[in-house]
Amino acid sequence: MKEYLLVALALLVALIVGGLSLVVPKLRRRPEPPLPETEVDTRAEEDLAGPPVEAAESDLSTGVLVEPPPVVEAPAPTIEVPEPTAGRLVRLRSRLSRSQNVFGKGLLGLLSRDHLDEDAWEEIEDSLITADVGLDATREIVDRLRERTRVLGTRSAGELRTLLATELVTALEPELDRSLRTAPKEGVPAVVLVVGVNGAGKTTTCGKIARVLIADGRTVLLGAADTFRAAAADQLETWGGRVGAETVRGPEAADPASVAFDAVKRGIDTTVDTVLIDTAGRLQNKIGLMDELGKVKRVVEKHGPIDETLLILDATTGQNGLEQARVFTEVVNVTGVVLTKLDGTAKGGIVIAVQRKLGIPVKLVGLGEGPDDLAPFDPAQFVDALLGTEPLARDA
Template identity: 85%
Template sequence: MADYLVVALVLLGVLLLSLVGLVVPKLRRRPEPRLPEAQAPTRVEERPVVPPVEAPTEPATGVVVEPPVVEVPPVIEVPPLDVPEPTAGRLVRLRSRLSRSQNVFGKGLLGLLSRDHLDEDAWEEIEDSLITADVGIEATREIVDRLRERTRVLGTRSTTELRALLAAELVNALDPTLDRSLRTAPKEGMPAVVLVVGVNGAGKTTTCGKIARVLVADGRSVLLGAADTFRAAAADQLETWGGRVGAETVRGPEAADPASVAFDAVKRGIGTGVDTVLIDTAGRLQNKIGLMDELGKVKRVVEKHGPIDETLLILDATTGQNGLEQARVFTEVVNVTGVVLTKLDGTAKGGIVIAVQRKLGIPVKLVGLGEGKDDLAPFEPTQFVDALLGTEPLARDA
């Protein structure tokens, strides 16, 4: 009985120890007291995540890729426009350029006329001098006959008096009554149209550019038409001349129809309201029928806009009497209204002015006396003769 009691007590003890082992750990894990809200940790503001910059990758070849270079276009400086001086009195300022012609008209003729005795041999020498200067046979005979008569009647012997007589006869031979003005004024909303023609080698395109400067100097606004489409550099050359004075140039592709370019130039001139349209044509020989017919076509096409106001023929003074045949053929094709005589500074044959006018009845309106850009002057007979004789200006009633 006692043994059972002991066993029961032992079992009861083991049971109690087991219960204690289960309860004690739970009592140790007590929950932490909750913090008051005032002490709660603040939330850290989130910042955007910036992705790291990746270094430029190298291509498989191992060559580093350079960033593209942005090219800045160069600044093109526009050159200032030229302002040509007014043409009034330009011939007087350029009189020294006629020095070679002065040897014939000035020193030569005045030396012959001032001899103590003017016999037949002296008068023949005077005739030869005038013919050599390209005055022409018919004009020379008339001038010499009038000089002989006046010197005989007046009995003049001094150099001053003889010079006055010679000057009067030369001015008379140049016919000062001819109208030498350039018709370049617009009319009824239409610009004046000036057609420039001539043979090869006369300096036509250069002279055309100088004519543009003459018009601008006299207050005209100008548009250029580059109808010389056969010579590759002609349009570029003309455009350069126009650009110096602010004149627009209308041009076509190389070998384009000249009549079409001329037509477009006048159309553009009407649209822009310029005063004068100046059309440069290709140089041509007067004996080439096909080329002359083409020039006639240019004239007819341009006249669809209206009549041509001026047709200027460029003549090289050094060609002498050959220039007369050139002028005659061009006159028949395009009705030349005026002559521009170039290269007078390099020739002793200034008498071609007289020959052209007497033979064709066409006035010389401009003369070229040098290679400078403003060496083209309006022609005035009295000033021209004064420059040829090389002394003091003449009185108009000499």
């Protein structure tokens, strides 16, 4: 009997286990609850379909195709091409009209008198001194004029003009080297240091010098080492941007020597021809200026020697400006003078005085506010412009 009970229990267990094996898989395949109607079931498709694709604007509920606004690209900055420097002084000669009244009309009028007595020669001397030629140079010019007019005897208009022109050109020392050393050497760009007191138009003139160099075929990089005036670096960068020249600058009140060093290093890396460095023009005391410019010079020369140091002078300051200029010549080795604002003064003789007192050639002259109104200085062309008459070759 017990055997029958055991068999019955075994059959019952087998039936229960078999039934469970049929029910459990069905429970596992039970469908997930449906999503809300506002959602889309993408769970099964995400891996295959990749990121969702936005519906085209034409599929929107309005059914209207909305085109995106056109993309307007910013216009590329216009790079200016400076006019050639050759012949600039001739083209700008009319800008010297105020000085022409002194030299052309004034001196030639006095020299053409029938009788040149002592009073007439004193007037000639006074005219030259008033024009800022300088006392010593004036006496030399007048003495030579007196001797030559006495020897000539006759004095036609052409002879007088040639005579005066010859003496003025001689006083300007045409044999001086007025070239700008701006060519690179052995992979290192030429370095031009620009110095001068604030108010002389130094930073503006620095920008114009860059245009002169680019007009003559040089590639230029600017260094904004005048870090004590907030607007100086911005101004220089604007000038450079107009002709496609890069400007290296530092934060306001940064060490000028550090900025100058970085500018030359950048010039080496970019293989430009010339690095033009604008320096501060503070002149509170000579010692401070000497320390600052001396440091700039020493630091820059770690890359190589400075090729040019150009001193910016305002022609309208006359003889007073020469005393300030002398401080710079004692601090750094000034190799050339850039005389600005000659169009705004009747004292064109300041060019003679500058060279006499400083012993440094005038290499560039500014004759206007235009970007290309800075011209290489040529003594004969300058005298032609001062006298306001036909070129010398026509009178010779």
